[in-house]
Amino acid sequence: MPDQSNHPALRPGKDEVKFFINGREVVGKKGETIITVAAREGVYVPHYCWHPALSVAGNCRLCLVEIHTPNPKDPTAKPLPAPKPVIGCQTPISPGMHVYTESALTKDCQNGMMEFLLANHPLDCPVCDRGGECMLQRYSMDYGHGHARMVDKKRKFLKPSADPLIDIERNRCIMCTRCVRFNDEVAGDHVMGVFDRGEGNYIGTFGQGPISNIFSGNVIDICPVGCLTSKPFRFKARVWELLQTQSTSIWDASGAKVTHWTRNGKLYRTTPPSRKYHGTYTVNEDTEEFIDNVTRFGSDFSFHEDRWDESRVRVGSTLLPGAYSEALKQAAVGLAKAKLNHGPDALAVVVSPRATMEEGFLAGKFARNVIGTENVDWRLNVSAPDAVHTAITHADGDLEGGFDAVVLINGDFVHTTPTFASRVKEHARIFGRPIIQIGHYHDPYFAQHSKLRFHCAPGETAGALASLAKAVKGDAQAGNLLAKTFNVNAERIEALVAVMKAEHGRALILQNLQDMGGNYLADEVPAAIALKQSLGAAWRYLPVITDRNAFGLPLVGAEPTNKGEGFAAGKLVEQIESGRIRAVLAIGADPLANYPDQPRMLRALDSLEFFVVSDLFASEVTKRAHVFIAAASHLEKSGTYCDVEGNLARINDADPPRGGSRADWETIAGIATLIGSDKFAYKATEEVFREMIKTLAPDFQGSFKGLLLPGPRNDFSIADPGGARNRTPQYNPGDYRVDGAHFRSAGNEVEFAAKTPRAPRSVPAGQYLLAWGRHVQGADYHLDRASIANLLQIPPYVEVNPVDAEKLGAEHLDGGVLTVGEQSYAVEIRVKAGPAPGVIYMPLLAGRVLARYADAPIVSLEVVDSPATTEAAAH
């Protein structure tokens, strides 16, 4: 839950409530409940249904506590015991109240409730997958009865197989309804419910359908018992046998923290960070750090059979496996030769957007110091590199301390940066902050909390933002223009302007840098920044993008310093074709990922004089390399990532590099050293990090403890059968925040002038404009090699506005055929209020087949009457 200390309704001093827990005086805030204050004061009240991130249900009754309240007739007299115990999760604190969490009555209540909860629960922990991290197990030990008095037959349910990723075993359910509330409140999709009543009560989904949202995996963690378990992990291992490594998501640019659970070089599962609980590190079922399904289930791609863990050198037409050192030598020789023959600017270094900051830093240093070129970039998959650069270097917002209002510009935020989007929504939901959506696509994830929504045609957003800036300054004409663009009446515009003008402590403009159909970002980014600049200091600008390290790599010089001098990697093909680029060093970068004309890219790569690739898998790209260097995966190396808010987070190695592979930072340093530089003698990523941070923030005084010292941990209480030490670092949530400092690239202080709005485009009747965006699910060919990639990827679908759907005669989940130019795609039609009327939205998914257009292309959609059958794969 966001920090409530800033809540304006709470005035220090005045709203303080003094009361007693177990005889000790404590201070809480008006409106807080017993359980939250107790948790803060270090007094543990057992609970199942209460969860810090969810609304209060009050149905497990395990948090019953005895309370005594002051005598109203004589406040000095002994407090009166309440007629019956109260539930700590729902009872607000009151002045002078005495709470007893360990009294005989409280213990009796806990004991009794445990017996009730276990009445129908099977007592077969040895065959339950939750064993070892089950709260029912733990509370039975701590508060339970010891033996069962239940003689009647236990209730039994049929076991449905509803979801491909999550197993439901209803016999074990204790009806805490956490999963139901999670889906409703956090995931924003009331897809699970409590069905039937009384003894027949059970949880499930409508028609045994899947829990189809990107956060669904979190119900596994928040389920306190063995009812909801992970299908891919089920019965594969016991949790106490696994080695934990604290790390961060490599998919989600929100910077979600994770724990990788490994054994014998195999990744068993990825969860939100484990926390110390009763001396053990476990996925705390009270975790508020929800992660998306791609992070949870897609992190094991490095175990795919396509993995090349030996380096290879081209001999004739084949790539022959060989030693790493030999490959490195060949790479150094080839690159040096290319530089000698064609000059430094004939070489290019491209890094993956998922490269660590250390790798980006070394790539930049290598290109500049060793080669002598500015040709280094990470923006291979970005269609508007300049706009992305501008946006990222002007970002100054974060969610720390919350916000009073937020403007979302054009985008599918929940599929771009899932956890970040969930935090924005959580804040808006809990504190009732207004969300304003502007643009040709509104995120349906925020629909419930978006009081003000303004749809416009693709390409008109930049003009609208400019008018809005003027309207806020009091320009009536701009207001009228705005009403016309958004096709709403003047009152709505007045409401919008009122929110923008209101006194805010902190307000945010969030802009989505996914493509959104057509290259509009070049106009929209300056317009959004100009709007922010015109609104005053309370307003902050925060762009988001799917690429994990998009904010870290520019920071450490992994893109050309001067836009005019260098090159953006999207132009790689043109540069190769014109002969300006002769040799390429690709560090985990996939030039095909988002490039529409794949044969052209492959021809270009074929024509290269020298091509070095450091990567994990055999692919169309790596097969064309002259030297292939086996790279270590994210589980086998360490490094730093920067998230969209500018917080650093670290990935830690769970295993040594497989076979003959090496981490990319070692490879770059090795090649540089072989070419003859003496400035690349690093022994560990920490050394690179220190040098990097010195250039990044010379005056920085923060502590890097959490980032730098993930030392071995010896206090793991359950003996590790393998004898291996648990590698869980001393971990506090604040550690990775680096003392609250946010790292931001310095942008030039440019006053952005608003541009003239574009003229609206005329679309023939019956046709639509197509918008698209990159999803975190469609990340790239690494994700395609995750063991359950088929379940993570979504079927090709389009979103259609209800107005258009009615015209089309289309219903939700109908099948359809989308025609773009001469290409046709079979798609599933989803009727959502996301796209503006006249716009069809399509995520750019695994196929990555959509060509890039300068303007949103005009498309047609035809309804095929059979309903789509691919719903089960909708994850």
Place this chain on the structure above:
Amino acid sequence: MAILKNRHDEIEKLCAKYPSRRSALLPVLWMVQEQEGWVSQDAMKEVAEIIGCTAAEVYEVVSFYTMYNQKPVGRHHIQFCHTLACAICGSHEAVGHIREKYGFDEGASISRDGKFSLVEVECIGACTEAPAMLVGETLYGNLTPERLDEVLNARN
């Protein structure tokens, strides 16, 4: 939009009675049941769309209230009380009589000819005339085998 296709105006009138559309869920479900006799999964999806919630929420309500039939019913839907007063006065025998005489297969809730469907329900508030049953919305009490045949044959 198939089941309630022609009842758009009625629904809007209902929804207008409440502060939020979701509140109209129960009456809209009644509309479905009056028209179809039962509430199918397709109907629940449709109601969800009309009301503006998810199908799971509709199913939560439908499965909570036994008054909503989740299975198809016969032309005449019999709800026979089996609570204490009626049980003492012979509801079990009466139910057995109906099942045997009006063509119910073992365990089936609808008669073979589809004319009758039968469920046993909790108290319907007619203890003074036990055993009692509801046929559709009409209450019949003091049921003996003869009286039962009289009532049901009139509808056969």
